[in-house]
Amino acid sequence: DGGITQSPKYLFRKEGQNVTLSCEQNLNHDAMYWYRQDPGQGLRLIYYSQIVNDFQKGDIAEGYSVSREKKESFPLTVTSAQKNPTAFYLCASKISVSSYEQYFGPGTRLTVT
Amino acid sequence: SQQGEEDPQALSIQEGENATMNCSYKTSINNLQWYRQNSGRGLVHLILIRSNEREKHSGRLRVTLDTSKKSSSLLITASRAADTASYFCATGYSGAGSYQLTFGKGTKLSVIP
Secondary structure, three states, X not given: XXXXXXXXXXXXXXXXXXXXXXXEEOOOOOEEEXXXXXXXXXXXXXXXXXXXXXXXXXXXXXXXXXXXXXXXEOOEEEOOOOOOOOEEEEEEEEOOOOOOOOEEOOOEEEEEO | OOOOEEEOOEEEEEOXXXXXXXXXXXXXXXXXXXXXXXXXXXXXXXXXXXXXXXEEEEOOEEEEEEOOOOXXXXXXXXXXXXXXXXXXXXXXXXXXXXXXXXXXXXEEEEEEO
């Protein structure tokens, strides 16, 4: 099966702990994205990567970090500095930086208490 | 921000009826896309309309774009219960060598059998 996988689907953490969300794609896409979605809201861009070993901040990068050591993987770490980490996190990819359509993973729902 | 705004926020119709959702945005765009999200899942691309197009069809979907009014509409004809989902418009713009999307807050469509 080709596509984007995110694991786990549900994640629970205590406040003050860092947590890493996984995103893997086997579509051979160059660009990858992380979005955050809050209830009744649209998607807000956290980070994106256009190529291996390169990534850019999105609109709400504070409290998050990413790495892109392999083309197929783009993990997101939610640090203890993120004030409101409880949200639904979506990873997406697209063929190249100039292509239009984004392909989304199934999402990870993170709950921090 | 170029974020689109969908209208209405929620829409409830009977199966077989048509559903119309609107999207307004603020600045110039290269194109506009519509995505669908089933509850708790990732987004799925539906259709893209370029800034020089006025109307586009795909199966039961019809999208219009009025760049003078900075608005778009998505029409789903002969709706089915399986169309129940949230629908998002995403405005696309090219800058600094890449193409980025900005998502609206979505319209939640409920199709009653």
